[in-house]
Amino acid sequence: MRKKFLQWIEINSNAFKNNIEQFRNLIGSTKKLLVVVKANAYGHGIIEISRLAENYGVDWLGVNSLEEALIIKKNKVNLPILILGYVQLSDLPEAVENDFHLTVYNEETIKKLGEITSKRKKKVFLHIKLETGTHRQGIKEELIPFIKLIEAYPYLSVEGISTHFANIEDTTDHTYAQIQLDRFNSCIKLLEKEKISIPIKHTACTVATILFPETYFDMVRVGIGIYGLWPSKETYLSCLLRGRKPVNLQPVLTWKTKIVQIKDVPEGAFIGYGCTYKTTRPTKLAVLPIGYYDGYDRKLSNFSYVLIKGKRAPVRGRVAMNMITADITDIEGVKLEDEVVLLGKQGNEIISAEYLASLCGTINYEIVTRINPLIPRIII
Numbered sequence: 001m002r003k004k005f006l007q008w009i010e011i012n013s014n015a016f017k018n019n020i021e022q023f024r025n026l027i028g029s030t031k032k033l034l035v036v037v038k039a040n041a042y043g044h045g046i047i048e049i050s051r052l053a054e055n056y057g058v059d060w061l062g063v064n065s066l067e068e069a070l071i072i073k074k075n076k077v078n079l080p081i082l083i084l085g086y087v088q089l090s091d092l093p094e095a096v097e098n099d100f101h102l103t104v105y106n107e108e109t110i111k112k113l114g115e116i117t118s119k120r121k122k123k124v125f126l127h128i129k130l131e132t133g134t135h136r137q138g139i140k141e142e143l144i145p146f147i148k149l150i151e152a153y154p155y156l157s158v159e160g161i162s163t164h165f166a167n168i169e170d171t172t173d174h175t176y177a178q179i180q181l182d183r184f185n186s187c188i189k190l191l192e193k194e195k196i197s198i199p200i201k202h203t204a205c206t207v208a209t210i211l212f213p214e215t216y217f218d219m220v221r222v223g224i225g226i227y228g229l230w231p232s233k234e235t236y237l238s239c240l241l242r243g244r245k246p247v248n249l250q251p252v253l254t255w256k257t258k259i260v261q262i263k264d265v266p267e268g269a270f271i272g273y274g275c276t277y278k279t280t281r282p283t284k285l286a287v288l289p290i291g292y293y294d295g296y297d298r299k300l301s302n303f304s305y306v307l308i309k310g311k312r313a314p315v316r317g318r319v320a321m322n323m324i325t326a327d328i329t330d331i332e333g334v335k336l337e338d339e340v341v342l343l344g345k346q347g348n349e350i351i352s353a354e355y356l357a358s359l360c361g362t363i364n365y366e367i368v369t370r371i372n373p374l375i376p377r378i379i380i
């Protein structure tokens, strides 16, 4: 089956299951686990990951858009879906029709939802997003009037209240996150004072779930960690500094391709667009059918390596739209259509998303989310 593809992503279901268990152990049995599957499940395949998540007992899925929610529903995954991003007013009827749970922070959205649900006599469940300092989505002082507005409509139900931390990933100083948490807690106190009870309070992303149990409330929203990737070096370090045992995360994704041509070039030959690499010895090259279109960043030109027969083969020349070239001069016995690892493990060697991110001046999140969704994802 796998042989059909020239490049593919292998999803290690055992690793995914392990990561779910790791987070379950952290949060305990009374808190809900929402797995964030936006951005094509961080590049891992939204359909494949949503199905696995359902099989492994995840409670909720979180997406960015209505389109992502519809893909999951169409593929018959029956978990509740929380849309974290914005749904346009004109798309709200579809969201209501499909029973998606919505993040809300605009009066216009509430009024429109009020009209739609009253007409259809259909309930919709809302999660209010609080502004605590990230200054993206969210409401601030106007919380109680906002809730009163929602309560004016009989088919709108406030199911959740949430916030999102701004400065928690790439730092060991969590003062700002603490300020945000304090603001969230003040809102919760205000609600208690007003005798307003909201069943699902949630704030925690991966870092918060790993480091700060006081952020769990009723549910955590875990993205990057569930895919076996640490949010940052600083998170790992913070874990140790705070005396917390690091979770044992296992990367879920391996990105593979095959060699489509092997060729010998003489010393002094230029390789690829722009003639950016000139050989310094007679060289054996492997041509690989992947490029920046697939999500293999052009910044990796002349810098990264791939794995062939468990050995490192340096990328020579520029990453092109659909092709790269690797130096296999020092690797014995390489044949046409041999398997190549672009990201992941082969033998004793590993190319991590963090390593590729460091070469590109970015974060592991961007490396995995930008892998072209059209590449087949295969569960192993």
Ligand SMILES: Cc1ncc(COP(=O)(O)O)c(C=O)c1O
Binding pocket: 036, 084, 164, 204, 205, 206, 207, 221, 222, 223, 224, 225, 231
């Ligand atoms: C609102 C919200 N919650 C949770 C997450 C998950 O974050 P992480 O991948 O760091 O766990 C994200 C990701 O961007 C998010 O936007």
